[in-house]
Amino acid sequence: NVNTHKGAIFSLGIVCAAAGRLLGRQERLTPAAISATSAAMTSGVLAECRNVPPNVPLTNGLRLYGKGIHGARGEAASGFSSVLRYGLPSLERELAAGASIDRAGALTLIRLMAKVFDTNIISRSSLRDQYALQDRLQGILAADEAPSRARLRELDAWLVAGNISPGGCADLLGLSWMLYFLRRDTALEERDQEA
Secondary structure, X not given: OOOOOHHHHHHHHHHHHHHXXXXXXXXXXXXXXXXXXXXXXXXXXXXXXXXXXXXXXXXXXXXXXXXXXOHHHHHHHOOOHHHXXXXXXXXXXXXXXXXXXXHHHHHHHHHHHHHOOOHHHHHHXXXXXXXXXXXXHHHHHHHOOOOOHHHHHHHHHHHHHOOOOOHHHHHHHHHHHHHHHHHHHHHHHHHHHHO
């Protein structure tokens, strides 16, 4: 009864299907096109949350939907707007500045955590912990947009001690990486074809 990776499978599956649809139409695989296609494909996913039959057991996501928190379904319906707004730009900025893959990923993860309501955190901890985490991260990022490794280790220890697991944001980080590599590899392929 554990839904390990359910959000990641859901999200990555949608992005892969969107990419396949674009390729089938011989359209470019840009983050914007994948986002728009993902949103179009999942436009009714939130309506499903509003019309759950009474005998269907509620998942954590459905319970939180009733409180106005839309989780993975909301991200999909928005075309993964958090990835386009926070995740992908953060990765691109850090990598262009010479950060390692690990460093770029760590910084991107905390930036996502500072902005996104993570249903995994809320389900396993509480909404109060979600707010406390975002307040803490926004303070850290206000003081230093690229916190040191020591500061990140302190944050990690605090998360572990509080049993706070940002699985939803980790899924968004995975999507950010996927779109980063799709854009990079598509650009390389187009350059090779031109040469």
